[in-house]
Each structure stands twice: as C-alpha cells, then as structure tokens.
Amino acid sequence: MHSINSSNIEIATFFLIGIPGLEHIHAWISVPICFMYLVAIFGNCTILFVIRTESSLHAPMYYFLSGLAVSDLGLSLSSLPTMLRIFVFNATGISPNACFAQEFFIHGFTDMESSVLLAMSFDRFLAIRHPLRYSSILTNARVAKMGLVFLIKSMLLVLPFPFTLKKLTYCRKSLLSHSYCLHQDVMKLACSDNTVNFFYGFFVALCMMSDSVFIVVSYIFILKTLMGIGSHKERLKALNTCVSHICAVLIFYVPIIALASMHCFGKHKSPVAMILIADIFLLVPLLMNPIVYCVKTRQIREKVWGKLCLK
Numbered sequence: 001m002h003s004i005n006s007s008n009i010e011i012a013t014f015f016l017i018g019i020p021g022l023e024h025i026h027a028w029i030s031v032p033i034c035f036m037y038l039v040a041i042f043g044n045c046t047i048l049f050v051i052r053t054e055s056s057l058h059a060p061m062y063y064f065l066s067g068l069a070v071s072d073l074g075l076s077l078s079s080l081p082t083m084l085r086i087f088v089f090n091a092t093g094i095s096p097n098a099c100f101a102q103e104f105f106i107h108g109f110t111d112m113e114s115s116v117l118l119a120m121s122f123d124r125f126l127a128i129r130h131p132l133r134y135s136s137i138l139t140n141a142r143v144a145k146m147g148l149v150f151l152i153k154s155m156l157l158v159l160p161f162p163f164t165l166k167k168l169t170y171c172r173k174s175l176l177s178h179s180y181c182l183h184q185d186v187m188k189l190a191c192s193d194n195t196v197n198f199f200y201g202f203f204v205a206l207c208m209m210s211d212s213v214f215i216v217v218s219y220i221f222i223l224k225t226l227m228g229i230g231s232h233k234e235r236l237k238a239l240n241t242c243v244s245h246i247c248a249v250l251i252f253y254v255p256i257i258a259l260a261s262m263h264c265f266g267k268h269k270s271p272v273a274m275i276l277i278a279d280i281f282l283l284v285p286l287l288m289n290p291i292v293y294c295v296k297t298r299q300i301r302e303k304v305w306g307k308l309c310l311k
Contacts, residue, residue: 011170013093014189016179018086019275030087036287037080043290044069044076050303057299060123060138065300067116067147068248072286074109077178078102079282086179096170097180100162107161107183107204108235108281110256112154113285117252119146120245121218126194128238129225157204164200167194177271177279184270201259212253219246244296252287255281 018026047069051057080103092104127134136179161183168190176185183204187197222242229235259277294301 011096011133011174011189012182013174014099014170014186015092015175016082016086016094016181017092017175018064018090018179019274020271021089026087026090030036033080033083033087033283036283037076037084037301039280040072040080040283040286040290043294044072044286045276046304047290047293047300050071050300054266054303057303058140060143061120061127061139062300063140063143063147064116064120064123065297067150068113068120068289071109071113071116072289075113075282076108076286078109080286082143083179083282088145094181096166099176099186100165103165103181103183104158104162106180107158108154110202111157112150113252114208115150115154115273117149117245117249118211118218121215121222121249124242124245125218125225127241128222131245139296158201161204165190168194168197178275180278180282182278204296208256213250215249244293247296248285248289250286251292255284 010283019029048066051062051066079102082094123138124139130137130206164187169192170188170189171191173189173191174191178185183197183201187201190197219242225236226238229238248308255277259274259281262274262277294304
C-alpha cells in the first residue's frame with residue numbers, strides 16, 4: 001500500500017467516505033442521488049440547447065445563464081460519478097492523482113460559477129439602472145470576453161492546488177472526510193509541512209468570498225435604483241427579474257459558507273453533518289438552478305415547453 005520513496009506520495013490510495021452509520025442503506029441512498037444527477041444533467045443540457053437554438057434568447061442574460069449551466073455540468077461530471085461509485089458499489093478507494101485532478105475541477109468550476117453569479121448581478125444592475133443603454137454596454141463581444149476571462153481566471157487560480165498537494169508526503173492517514181476530494185480535506189492528511197497549501201487555499205477562498213461581497217454591493221445599488229422608481233408596479237416588475245438570480249446565489253453560497261465555517265471554527269463538528277452539507281453543496285445547486293430558471297424566467301419556460309411540444 002505504501003511506496004518506498006519517501007520524497008513522493010507514500011500512501012498509494014486515499015479512501016473517501018459515504019455516510020457513517022448508514023452504510024447498510026447506501027444502495028438506497030444512491031437512488032435519489034442518481035435521480036438528482038440525471039435531472040441536473042438533463043435540466044442544464046436543456047437550458048443550453050434552448051438558448052443555443054432560439055435566436056430570441058441570444059442576449060447577455062441568457063449567455064450568462066449558459067455559463068451557469070456549463071459550470072453546473074462541470075461540477076456534476078467531476079464529482080457525482082465518484083459519489084455514485086461509493087454508494088452503489090462501496091468503492092471508496094481513489095488514487096492520489098485522480099483525487100488531485102478531481103479537486104482541481106471541483107474548485108475550478110466552483111470558482112467559475114461564483115464568477116458567473118457575480119456577472120449576472122452586474123447584468124441585472126445594468127438592466128435596471130440603464131435600460132436604454134443596456135444593449136450598447138453589454139454587447140455579445142464583451143460578454144464573450146468576460147466569459148473567457150472567467151474561465152481562464154478560475155482555472156489559473158486553482159491550478160497550483162494539485163501540484164502543491166503532490167509535493168506533500170502522505171504517510172499515516174488516508175481517510176478523507178467527504179464523498180469527493182476537496183483541497184482542505186486532502187491537505188489535512190499530509191504529514192509534512194503544508195503551510196503553503198493552507199495560506200494559498202485561504203487566498204482562493206477569499207477570492208471566492210469577494211465575489212459574494214460584490215454581489216451584495218450590486219444589489220445594494222439595485223435596491224437604491226428601485227427606490228427611485230415612482231411606480232410601485234414598476235418596482236415589483238424590475239425586482240421580479242432578479243428573483244431567479246437571488247435564489248441561485250442563496251442556493252450556491254449558503255452551503256459553501258456553512259461548510260467553510262464548520263471546517264474552520266467547528267471544534268465539536270459532527271462528521272455526518274459536514275458530509276451532508278458537503279453533498280448539499282454539490283447536489284442542490286446542480287439540481288435547483290435549471291428548475292428555478294425554468295419556473296421563474298418566462299422566456300426560458302415557454303421555449304422549453306415549446307421544445308417539448310407541450311404548448
């Protein structure tokens with residue numbers, strides 16, 4: 001199980017965990033997870049297909065929604081198959097290199113989704129504050145450049161993770177505390193100095209949290225703009241265009257903040273509670289984002305029903 005060269009990884013296999021104490025019903029737990037996985041894949045692919053094929057949806061708001069769907073798909077494909085393998089086949093082992101690659105994609109797509117949510121808040125601010133100049137400010141070319149910048153930024157930001165983790169020595173502990181690999185979780189298994197990993201991971205977390213701060217600032221300006229609108233009906237109409245985005249922000253950030261707080265400050269944290277929150281962090285946004293936008297966005301809802309021949 002251990003390699004001879006102590007300068008490299010000494011533990012050949014990490015072990016992920018399902019839900020402690022419920023191992024006897026893991027097969028049953030896999031059923032709703034598989035269902036949620038399929039719904040998330042189908043929902044996000046449907047949104048991408050509808051936006052791609054409907055010229056009336058070729059607008060900045062829907063391009064950003066496409067970016068959100070791509071981020072959700074990336075998170076789905078990089079994490080949920082591992083979870084299903086654990087719950088269906090009780091196959092908890094994962095090689096260190098596969099674990100490092102998985103945490104790179106999970107953190108990369110998580111940061112990308114955070115960036116897209118920030119861009120969507122900026123989009124809503126412009127649409128409400130400068131409706132007449134909206135299309136001239138957010139052109140398709142600028143949206144494409146923003147998307148490219150977000151992608152490059154997200155990948156480069158987490159690129160050091162697998163390389164810095166690989167330089168650590170893992171010689172005693174091999175049991176991870178989640179159903180998939182996270183940077184802070186893998187880092188704790190090292191028996192060599194991981195100061196660099198700790199501070200860089202903290203820096204990445206601050207970058208992501210800064211997105212949430214700017215989202216809050218955007219909504220402060222949005223509310224300030226809404227207060228200047230004389231008609232109560234027009235205020236509600238403008239605010240209603242933000243409901244889907246507000247739901248997406250809460251669905252995304254609340255589990256992340258809860259999980260990070262438990263990792264950092266939970267002295268008597270419950271392992272089961274941490275595992276459930278970590279699973280919610282991945283499963284719920286992937287499932288709920290397409291549902292929220294299909295229900296709350298009339299244009300998306302009508303086009304989806306039209307594609308399904310349910311007019």
